[in-house]
Each structure stands twice: as structure tokens, then as C-alpha cells.
Amino acid sequence: MIDPRDFGIDNLPLGIVADDAGRARPAVAYRDLVVDLDALVHARAIDEQSLADASSLNAFLGRGPAAWTALRARLQHLLGERASAEERRAVAAASHPHGALHARMPVQVGDYVDFYSSLEHATSLGRILRPGGEPLPPNYRHIPIGYHGRSGTVVISETPIRRPAGQTKAGDAAAPEFGPSQMLDVELEMGWIAGPGNALGAPIPADAVREHVYGYVLLNDWSARDIQGWEYQPLGPFLSKSFATSISPWIVSLEALEPFRVAEPPREPEPLRYLRASQPFAYDVELDLLLLTRAMAERGDPPFHVSRTNLRGMYWTVAQQLAHVTANGATIRPGDLFGTGTISGFEPGTQGSLIERTWRGRDPLALPGGETRAFLENGDTAIVRGRAVRGDLRIGFGEVVGTIVA
Amino acid sequence: MIDPRDFGIDNLPLGIVADDAGRARPAVAYRDLVVDLDALVHARAIDEQSLADASSLNAFLGRGPAAWTALRARLQHLLGERASAEERRAVAAASHPHGALHARMPVQVGDYVDFYSSLEHATSLGRILRPGGEPLPPNYRHIPIGYHGRSGTVVISETPIRRPAGQTKAGDAAAPEFGPSQMLDVELEMGWIAGPGNALGAPIPADAVREHVYGYVLLNDWSARDIQGWEYQPLGPFLSKSFATSISPWIVSLEALEPFRVAEPPREPEPLRYLRASQPFAYDVELDLLLLTRAMAERGDPPFHVSRTNLRGMYWTVAQQLAHVTANGATIRPGDLFGTGTISGFEPGTQGSLIERTWRGRDPLALPGGETRAFLENGDTAIVRGRAVRGDLRIGFGEVVGTIVA
Numbered sequence: 001m002i003d004p005r006d007f008g009i010d011n012l013p014l015g016i017v018a019d020d021a022g023r024a025r026p027a028v029a030y031r032d033l034v035v036d037l038d039a040l041v042h043a044r045a046i047d048e049q050s051l052a053d054a055s056s057l058n059a060f061l062g063r064g065p066a067a068w069t070a071l072r073a074r075l076q077h078l079l080g081e082r083a084s085a086e087e088r089r090a091v092a093a094a095s096h097p098h099g100a101l102h103a104r105m106p107v108q109v110g111d112y113v114d115f116y117s118s119l120e121h122a123t124s125l126g127r128i129l130r131p132g133g134e135p136l137p138p139n140y141r142h143i144p145i146g147y148h149g150r151s152g153t154v155v156i157s158e159t160p161i162r163r164p165a166g167q168t169k170a171g172d173a174a175a176p177e178f179g180p181s182q183m184l185d186v187e188l189e190m191g192w193i194a195g196p197g198n199a200l201g202a203p204i205p206a207d208a209v210r211e212h213v214y215g216y217v218l219l220n221d222w223s224a225r226d227i228q229g230w231e232y233q234p235l236g237p238f239l240s241k242s243f244a245t246s247i248s249p250w251i252v253s254l255e256a257l258e259p260f261r262v263a264e265p266p267r268e269p270e271p272l273r274y275l276r277a278s279q280p281f282a283y284d285v286e287l288d289l290l291l292l293t294r295a296m297a298e299r300g301d302p303p304f305h306v307s308r309t310n311l312r313g314m315y316w317t318v319a320q321q322l323a324h325v326t327a328n329g330a331t332i333r334p335g336d337l338f339g340t341g342t343i344s345g346f347e348p349g350t351q352g353s354l355i356e357r358t359w360r361g362r363d364p365l366a367l368p369g370g371e372t373r374a375f376l377e378n379g380d381t382a383i384v385r386g387r388a389v390r391g392d393l394r395i396g397f398g399e400v401v402g403t404i405v406a
Numbered sequence: 407m408i409d410p411r412d413f414g415i416d417n418l419p420l421g422i423v424a425d426d427a428g429r430a431r432p433a434v435a436y437r438d439l440v441v442d443l444d445a446l447v448h449a450r451a452i453d454e455q456s457l458a459d460a461s462s463l464n465a466f467l468g469r470g471p472a473a474w475t476a477l478r479a480r481l482q483h484l485l486g487e488r489a490s491a492e493e494r495r496a497v498a499a500a501s502h503p504h505g506a507l508h509a510r511m512p513v514q515v516g517d518y519v520d521f522y523s524s525l526e527h528a529t530s531l532g533r534i535l536r537p538g539g540e541p542l543p544p545n546y547r548h549i550p551i552g553y554h555g556r557s558g559t560v561v562i563s564e565t566p567i568r569r570p571a572g573q574t575k576a577g578d579a580a581a582p583e584f585g586p587s588q589m590l591d592v593e594l595e596m597g598w599i600a601g602p603g604n605a606l607g608a609p610i611p612a613d614a615v616r617e618h619v620y621g622y623v624l625l626n627d628w629s630a631r632d633i634q635g636w637e638y639q640p641l642g643p644f645l646s647k648s649f650a651t652s653i654s655p656w657i658v659s660l661e662a663l664e665p666f667r668v669a670e671p672p673r674e675p676e677p678l679r680y681l682r683a684s685q686p687f688a689y690d691v692e693l694d695l696l697l698l699t700r701a702m703a704e705r706g707d708p709p710f711h712v713s714r715t716n717l718r719g720m721y722w723t724v725a726q727q728l729a730h731v732t733a734n735g736a737t738i739r740p741g742d743l744f745g746t747g748t749i750s751g752f753e754p755g756t757q758g759s760l761i762e763r764t765w766r767g768r769d770p771l772a773l774p775g776g777e778t779r780a781f782l783e784n785g786d787t788a789i790v791r792g793r794a795v796r797g798d799l800r801i802g803f804g805e806v807v808g809t810i811v812a
Contacts, residue, residue: 269581
């Protein structure tokens with residue numbers, strides 16, 4: 001569902017769309033329209049050749065911040081009141097209603113890293129999974145903990161999510177079993193997407209965010225909690241996550257989000273020097289998690305509001321994640337995707353996963369029509385929406401949606 | 407160093423090479439020659455169009471087993487005694503000494519997974535890291551444990567390996583420090599490379615190995631043990647591994663290795679049904695780990711023989727790894743790389759890592775010239791070599807080499 005207020009002249013997020021014949025091209029979302037950037041290049045209305053005949057934004061992301069800023073300024077001119085009659089004709093010829101084109105993956109993801117940067121999420125998960133123990137691991141306040149996910153199964157919003165099968169073992173069972181996951185969960189996250197990248201062995205400093213990060217999408221890192229619990233020792237989550245990760249179609253640039261850059265939460269102890277940036281890099285983005293069951297959809301009910309949370313409270317920011325992931329000399333490449341980790345608060349109704357929201361099923365959601373949910377059932381649709389709002393200024397992300405199929 | 411005996415008519419491994427001008431093309435290693443497959447396609451000596459003007463083998467790997475077998479048969483004809491005079495001329499025109507061309511990455515790696523499939527390695531590491539505890543995690547004999555590594559830092563043999571910096575914390579220190587790793591290690595592994603792949607949600611059965619796996623390379627998964635020890639809880643190894651993973655240039659096909667397919671080691675309990683193949687998929691491949699320090703190289707010493715081991719003893723095979731990684735519906739793609747995990751035995755001199763071989767530095771290696779080593783120092787070169795041999799038949803992998811730089 002498109003909310004045209006999300007995509008005003010101050011936003012101009014980029015994506016890839018395809019027509020019914022399957023031809024993909026880069027585009028910008030503007031109000032209730034999708035404007036074909038390939039068409040604008042061929043009409044000589046814009047001069048960013050990396051967008052010509054492109055089926056992903058990787059080449060454009062590799063061009064770096066000067067090109068990003070120039071394109072944004074040019075599009076604001078073309079879509080604004082000072083465009084010439086000829087420019088307006090070019091834009092009109094390149095514009096389509098959202099429904100006429102299909103969103104595709106905006107980038108070809110090279111590597112996908114998922115962080116674990118909400119202290120509240122990590123604490124709650126520790127309490128649920130290791131009751132009585134210390135909830136946070138000892139490294140938590142020192143390291144932006146993360147791990148590599150499967151880049152080949154990052155999918156675009158609206159891709160159906162097949163319930164994964166896998167090995168699970170009940171605590172009291174003698175042996176594991178293989179079958180469909182019974183604890184299928186969401187993880188409400190955002191993801192940042194890398195720009196030009198670095199050479200092998202050349203770390204990126206925390207202050208270089210604007211040179212190396214193009215922008216953010218919404219991200220749902222689907223998780224099979226029963227598979228995760230049995231597999232994750234000692235090398236971390238694997239098949240419990242690798243079946244699918246969904247992202248929203250439109251990448252919102254850091255430049256558009258600049259008015260929403262806010263102070264970071266306090267940290268104690270102070271992080272090591274390589275994790276310190278000279279400016280704050282928290283962003284004030286409101287996020288909602290919603291759930292629509294098949295029965296609710298058949299009745300025409302609106303989605304149930306599960307949680308509301310905000311990116312701004314994350315313990316580790318994009319600057320620290322960027323510095324950390326390259327501190328050992330590892331490269332990042334244009335189009336690489338970095339999940340923030342599940343974004344949660346402690347208060348009821350602020351958690352970004354069902355395992356936290358229902359305390360592993362102890363407190364199921366009571367849905368309209370008498371249904372309850374601890375975890376996702378077949379036919380359920382999970383929706384994440386996000387936007388940054390201050391007064392009249394609204395920078396929206398749209399939504400990332402997925403429906404569970406058997 | 408090339409041993410021409412590795413690359414006889416029964417082997418014919420494929421790779422990518424570049425000339426001094428940087429132009430990359432696919433090639434086959436044959437005795438002391440590299441034969442340019444792009445040139446053979448353009449000379450119409452072979453008819454596999456996926457090799458024309460290709461800078462990776464991904465498209466060819468995607469073509470599947472019928473194309474793989476046809477190319478192998480055609481090359482055996484062209485390089486054999488029944489080739490026509492015209493065919494011999496085409497081959498001669500396409501042939502170069504190994505030293506005239508530079509090995510490049512044979513594939514563009516989409517996702518890199520590293521397994522943990524040597525029971526001996528997992529047991530020894532458990533004993534070293536958790537003395538007094540149960541060395542194997544409870545899931546070990548049920549699950550081919552693995553995790554995702556960083557595909558963007560898989561590099562070709564001979565790429566210099568920069569010593570990574572990172573966070574480490576001594577057991578008795580109050581806080582972590584940031585600096586160069588002091589426990590830089592090797593992991594002797596092999597890696598298998600995927601063929602055509604599957605659709606999202608369509609698991610690959612264990613018996614479909616030959617349809618989905620093209621072949622093997624040697625792999626060294628460089629590891630910073632001090633960074634690993636501090637970072638790996640709860641989500642697994644991350645920056646301790648992501649700075650570099652080296653592979654050998656020539657992919658040896660499963661077809662060439664077929665004579666070396668042998669019985670699998672016993673397993674108790676019997677794995678779940680999805681992990682059972684109807685044939686054995688262990689391979690009898692001898693592997694050597696060697697070390698050459700800068701002082702040894704300056705004296706002209708030969709490398710020191712650290713360990714000898716064999717792929718055949720691995721607890722989990724390629725068939726089980728393939729079935730497991732897709733059991734949840736995850737896709738694999740042509741060129742995806744899957745490390746076996748460190749290949750170790752229990753006997754001294756059979757371990758595939760220094761942390762095992764020196765028992766975390768308790769028993770340092772005594773090298774020629776009076777040097778000792780617990781872990782790698784700057785200027786050290788680690789070499790992994792491998793070959794399958796029975797009587798006159800020898801299928802060699804060549805070697806994977808890397809030198810540590812500051």
C-alpha cells in the first residue's frame with residue numbers, strides 16, 4: 001500500500017521497477033508516481049549515465065556522494081516548480097502510477113551483515129532464552145555485535161515467505177526432529193546500503209558515513225526461533241535466518257534523512273577510539289509492526305498494530321557499524337546490505353519481534369475476531385512501516401510486507 | 407609453485423587467468439601449460455559459448471552437468487593422441503606456460519558458507535577453549551554446523567594477507583583493547599563450488615550432488631583467534647574471519663575425483679532422513695600444510711611440513727552439507743562457495759590449524775634455524791597442497807599460498 005505523503009519532494013527515494021514484460025529500470029518514487037530514471041537519462045533530462053539501462057542501483061551507488069547529491073538536486077529541480085515546459089514534458093513521459101510497475105530488488109546484494117544493536121532487544125532475548133543468567137553477553141557494550149547472513153535470499157517486499165523446515169529439538173526430547181518451523185517470527189529492522197567501498201586492508205573511519213553509506217530501507221529478518229535455538233551454538237544463527245530476508249523497495253538517502261539526525265543514546269563505558277565519530281549518527285525514524293491474518297483480511301479488517309518503535313534509540317549507530325565491519329581491513333562493496341538488528345524497546349508494544357512481544361508465547365496477542373498469535377501462522381501477513389516526521393516535513397519509507405505460505 | 411604431475415589428462419581443472427594487460431579469460435590447467443578456453447571457443451575447437459569472453463566461470467557452472475561432462479570429454483580429445491592436426495594447432499596457439507598468465511578468482515562468489523564438519527577439529531577446539539567441559543556441542547552429531555562468511559573477501563592464492571586489527575580482551579583484563587591480532591592462524595580446508603542452483607523454497611536432496619556441485623578447491627580460512635575469542639558470543643565468528651579467505655586457482659571437478667570417492671566414516675546416531683544419501687560422498691584427498699618463514703626463505707630452505715591430513719575422514723560430507731543448507735528452502739547460486747571446515751585428525755601432525763597443532767601455543771613448532779612458532783608472524787608464508795593419488799592416477803589441486811604482511 002502506497003501512502004503518497006511518504007514520497008514528497010524532500011525524499012526522492014530510489015529503487016528498481018519492472019514493467020509487465022519484465023524490463024527493469026531505476027526509478028524514483030515521487031508522491032503517487034514512479035518516475036523512470038532510465039527514460040530521463042535517454043531524454044537527456046538527467047546526465048547520470050550509471051542509471052542508463054541499469055537493472056540494479058549498484059553502479060550508481062558506486063559513484064559516491066558527489067553524484068548522489070547532484071542527482072538529488074537535479075530531480076528536485078525537474079519535479080519542482082522551476083522546471084521548464086520541456087523538462088515537465090520529459091518527466092510526464094517518464095511517470096507511471098505505482099501500480100503500473102512492479103518493485104524489484106533495488107541492488108544486487110554482495111554481502112549481507114546483520115547487527116544486534118538494540119540493547120533492549122539483546123537484553124530481552126537474553127532474559128527469555130537464559131532466564132536467571134546475565135542477559136547481555138560481556139562484549140555487548142564494547143562491540144557492535146554482528147554476523148553474516150545469506151545475501152542470495154534477500155528478497156523484495158511482497159515476496160511470499162515459505163515456512164521453512166528444519167531441525168528442532170524440544171528441551172526434553174531425546175533426539176531432534178525435522179519438520180516445518182512452529183515458531184516463525186519477524187524481526188523489525190532497518191538496513192543501510194553501502195556506497196563506493198574500500199580497498200582490502202584499508203579500514204573506513206567512523207566519521208566517513210556520508211561517503212560510504214547511501215541510505216536506508218526497511219528490513220524484516222524472518223526468523224525460525226525453534227530452528228535457531230537448536231542450531232546456533234557455537235557458530236551463530238544459520239538456517240533459522242537464511243530462508244528469507246525482506247526489504248522495502250525504496251532506498252531513502254542519508255541526505256533526505258539529514259534533518260532527522262539526532263543525539264545518540266548515552267553509552268557506558270565509552271567505546272574504543274575507532275568506534276567514536278565526531279558527530280551523532282542516530283536517526284529519528286518511527287517504525288510500526290502490523291499483522292493481518294487471513295481471517296482478518298477476508299473480513300476486510302485493518303491490520304492489527306503489534307508494536308511501535310524508533311531507530312533513534314539503538315545502542316550502536318551506522319557510524320560505529322561501518323567502522324567496526326571494516327576495522328580488520330575487510331572490504332565493503334556497492335550494494336552491500338547491513339541490518340541494524342531488531343529494533344526494540346522494553347515497554348509492552350515497543351518490541352520488534354513476536355518472541356519479545358509475546359514473551360515466547362506466554363502472552364499471546366489477542367487479535368480482533370477472537371484469534372490469538374504467539375508466532376506467525378500460514379496466511380499471516382507481517383507489515384513494517386516507517387517514516388521520519390517533524391512538522392510538515394515527512395520522509396517516508398513505505399513498507400515491507402510478506403505473507404507466510406505453507 | 408606448479409607441479410605438472412598435478413594436472414594430467416584425467417584432471418583438467420578450470421580457472422580464470424589474466425595476461426599482463428589484465429584481460430581475464432577461462433582456462434584449463436594441463437601439465438605445465440595453461441590452455442586458454444576463450445581462444446579455443448573463438449577457434450571453434452570447443453563449442454561451449456558460456457566460456458566466450460567470460461571473466462568468471464559462473465555462467466559455465468550454471469550450465470549444469472551435461473555441459474560439464476561434454477566440455478571435459480572434448481578437452482580430453484583435444485589434448486589427447488587422437489586430436490587432428492588442425493585441433494593440435496588450435497591447442498598450441500591457445501597454450502601458455504603457467505608463469506605467463508596470472509591466476510584470478512575462478513568465480514564471482516555469491517554467498518560463502520563455512521562448515522565445521524571435522525569432528526576431530528571441533529573436539530580439539532572444544533578441549534582447548536572450554537577445558538573440563540563437554541568438547542562437542544550437543545547438536546554436533548545431528549547437524550552439519552555451518553555459518554556464513556564474507557564472500558567479498560574471498561581472494562585468490564598469492565594475495566598478501568594483511569594482519570587484521572581488532573578488539574581483543576585478555577581473560578584477566580578489565581577492558582578490551584584494539585590492535586593487531588597476536589594469534590593469527592590458518593585453517594586448512596577444502597571448498598566446494600555450486601552449479602546451477604535451485605528455486606527459493608525448493609530444497610535439494612542429498613543424492614543430487616553431481617547435479618549441483620561442480621568441484622573442489624583448496625581453501626585457507628585465515629583466523630584471528632584472539633579477536634574470535636572475544637567477539638564470537640552469541641552470534642558466531644565475524645571479524646576474526648572476514649578479513650580474508652584464500653582459495654587455490656584451479657577447480658577440480660567431481661568427475662575427475664570420481665575414482666577417489668570412498669566410504670564415509672561411521673556415524674552414531676544415524677542422521678535424520680534428509681541427511682542420508684544413497685551413495686558415499688567422501689573423497690580421498692591428501693592434504694599438506696606447510697610453513698615458510700621469511701628467514702627460511704632468505705636462506706633458501708624448503709617449507710616446514712606442519713601437518714598432513716585427508717578430506718575422507720570428515721564427519722559430514724558434501725552431500726549432507728548440500729541437503730542441509732537448502733533444507734529450509736534457501737537458494738544456492740552458481741559460484742557459491744562452501745568451505746568444509748578445518749580438516750584435522752587427533753594425532754600430532756594431522757591438525758589443520760596452528761591452535762590445534764601447537765595446543766594454543768603450549769607446544770610451539772620448532773622450525774629449522776632455531777625459530778619457533780605458536781601463531782603466524784609477519785613475513786610467514788602458509789601453504790596448503792592437495793592431491794588424490796592411486797597408483798599412476800594423480801588428480802592434483804596445486805596449492806593455496808598466502809604471506810602475512812604487517
